Amino acid sequence: MNFNFFGDVFFPPACVACGDSIPGGIICDACKNSIDGFDTLFCGICAARLPDQKKICHTDAPFLLGAAAAYDGNALRALIHALKFQGIAAAAEPLAALLVRYVARIHLSLDGFTVTPLPLSPQRARARGFNQSALIARPFAAAAGLPFEERLLARVQHRKPQSDTEDIFERRENIKGCFAPAPGAAIAGKKIVLMDDVTTSGTTFTEAARVLRRAGAKKIIALAAAKA
Numbered sequence: 445m446n447f448n449f450f451g452d453v454f455f456p457p458a459c460v461a462c463g464d465s466i467p468g469g470i471i472c473d474a475c476k477n478s479i480d481g482f483d484t485l486f487c488g489i490c491a492a493r494l495p496d497q498k499k500i501c502h503t504d505a506p507f508l509l510g511a512a513a514a515y516d517g518n519a520l521r522a523l524i525h526a527l528k529f530q531g532i533a534a535a536a537e538p539l540a541a542l543l544v545r546y547v548a549r550i551h552l553s554l555d556g557f558t559v560t561p562l563p564l565s566p567q568r569a570r571a572r573g574f575n576q577s578a579l580i581a582r583p584f585a586a587a588a589g590l591p592f593e594e595r596l597l598a599r600v601q602h603r604k605p606q607s608d609t610e611d612i613f614e615r616r617e618n619i620k621g622c623f624a625p626a627p628g629a630a631i632a633g634k635k636i637v638l639m640d641d642v643t644t645s646g647t648t649f650t651e652a653a654r655v656l657r658r659a660g661a662k663k664i665i666a667l668a669a670a671k672a
């Protein structure tokens with residue numbers, strides 16, 4: 445079944461968060477405005493807030509972390525749920541817009557960066573029918589005027605979802621060795637925005653960033669629509 449088709453055509457034109465009727469829309473203005481955005485970058489290792497966008501606590505972190513808003517908000521959670529589990533591809537647009545506003549709010553310069561999504565394993569991509577991170581990353585890149593490359597990284601191991609793991613130690617084990625440079629991908633010297641829908645402990649970003657750095661990436665900013 446084509447879930448995008450199913451979602452776009454048959455999902456009633458109502459706000460995914462409050463259910464109010466909004467013909468042609470996906471989230472109403474009131475719900476959208478209720479999403480309380482972050483105003484700093486975060487340390488990629490300990491998630492400390494970095495008001496000046498400089499690594500202050502873990503200077504060896506392979507990336508800086510950015511997130512548009514906290515995952516505990518109902519509206520943001522509803523958008524991500526609609527995108528990821530109901531297959532409503534149109535929910536990616538407001539998520540990308542949130543990220544564009546966040547980048548502007550914190551005055552983050554992404555000059556010279558290329559945007560790439562965290563890849564799914566081929567098994568999961570087949571089962572879900574789409575990569576939700578790519579659906580967010582593509583309109584984000586377009587709005588930010590940045591190049592988009594869907595395949596810089598490949599997922600070479602299929603494991604259980606990070607959300608099914610018990611703790612940070614299991615998360616780290618579960619994700620280890622999952623990523624590799626995609627065949628033929630030009631990574632060396634690149635500045636890369638790595639995109640995911642939700643980040644929890646940052647272990648997935650950490651593993652992916654390490655692989656990209658090992659392949660010669662110059663700088664990495666990991667961006668998630670939501671941070672738990």
Ligand SMILES: [Zn+2]
Nearest residue numbers: 459462472475
């Ligand atoms: Zn609403």
Ligand SMILES: [Zn+2]
Nearest residue numbers: 487490501502
């Ligand atoms: Zn830190």
